[in-house]
Amino acid sequence: MENQQLEKIASQVRRDIVRMVAGVNSGHPGGSLGCADFLTVLYFDVMNHNSSEFAMNGKGEDVFYLSNGHISPVWYSVLARSGYFPVNELGTFRKLSSRLQGHPSTDKKLPGIRMASGSLGQGLSNAIGTAQSKKLNGDKSIVYSLHGDGELQEGQIWEAAMYGAAHKVDNVIATIDYNGRQIDGDVEDVISLGDLSLKWQAFGWEVYHMDGHDMQSLKETLAAAKGNVGNDKPKVIIMKTEMGQGVDFMMGTHKWHGVAPNPDQLASALGQLEETLGDY
């Protein structure tokens, strides 16, 4: 897909995010906005997937896990916009009996979701497990996952990292949303990740870097990682992003991690984001 077209979709996804969060006065807009470009490229350009007939087992399809489940708004929007469920359902986000739970779940059977997430640190294990089952099934498709940078403070991530390299799980491509911010402040101040690239390398992973807001960089890097499936090494992409990207007053701070905009702020945000596919 053309970069311009992807940018248009991402703009609509950002509108969906702020409207969903404002609609229930709760949710996590900052990280959602920061990953809008990535998930748009992944679902509209990179992954081989079937949105019209969702299959839990993902047989013959690429599979995606959102490990940092709190940025559910961006995932829900991208899933709806790519045809997994009606776009109007985005208006039920976080409401009673909705399939769009605060954090992603399989409990209400929302098409597109294969694993609950929200309690952090579990998605990499899930992704590697599915990647290994694909190998056993002779299924050549790929498993993608997304993780917050703060989430890397969870020990299970590093258990999974060690395992993935030891078992040569080369059909998994994990992406880190490297925005440098978490609830209590800058990641560097809360618990520094040190040299993240070296850490992953030391764990035996092939490390890539990309600009999370440059469609070309996203496409090229994901293609490069995809091209190396089969080389015995799991892959991780450190994706530089800006929390709150696209809404000026939400950028450059950790304060919009989990806070909803008020009506005035919503109007200001929507004024900065072009409506390209029609609001839900």
Added chain:
Amino acid sequence: MIEFEVLGKKDTRSGFGEGLSELGKKNNQVVALCADLTGSLKMDAFQKENPERFFQVGIAEANMIGLAAGMAVGGKIPYTGTFANFSTGRVYDQIRQSVAYSNKNVKICASHAGLTLGEDGATHQILEDIGMMKMLPNMTVIVPADFNQTKQATIAIAEHVGPVYLRFGRPSVPIFVKEDAKFVIGKADKLIDGTDVTIVACGHLVWKAIEAAKELEAEGISAEVINMHTIKPFDEKAVLDSVAKTRCVVTAEEHMLNGGLGDSVAQLLSRNNPLPQEYIGVNDKFGESGTPDELMKKYGLESENIVEAAKKVIQRKS
């Protein structure tokens, strides 16, 4: 006179190992994961026979549960193996989110449960696992009584789609379940008919309940013994039918009283037919080092404790 043929003596974990090996031969969707305790869990046979379907995870139980859930998505039937403590308490949140809430077809197989783990002491002797697991929606909880039943249960749970917790142990215990018995999840086994008191037991305490029934018989007391191998879903009918006759119950388990089999029975009775109940189990205490036999004695989990409880509960009948 109560007669129970003892078919031998073996550890229940070996029943798991044999069951897994047999299952591996007939169901190629079954995969096994182990956190550095392959020998202790008796998973070596499966590993040897199915090297491509066996995954050594190392000492990383949280990752093991997450991997298993991910493999289940891909259509596999993962069996995870480690000690009961590391199968539950250590990874409760991983089980809760990735297995139970996500309703994945993962079989969490837990050995060395309870006091009979022995000398390693309380760090390894989990007595809370049944409670933790039965509280999780979607989770099936099974505590087989002997080698044969553990083997049968290991094979049977592959046919049940959904999360299962299978709890077994380390010591050698008498085998009394027939080799060709059919294991039905959620269907309790009535082992002995009786009229004066019902004894509901699970795991290692089932054989002790049988011994207690023999001792009671010698004193002219008729005890009914139920092997409640499935804690969840709970066979309510088996208990209600029995107590309708006996009017009192003793529960026996190698587990904490809080949250265990006894709690399930009490909840059932309080709702349907409030009757006196006595409990055999561990009351809000950690275990300690010792031989399995010494520990079972010290913590009051012997047949004579069941006998005493039976007499007491019969006295309480109105």
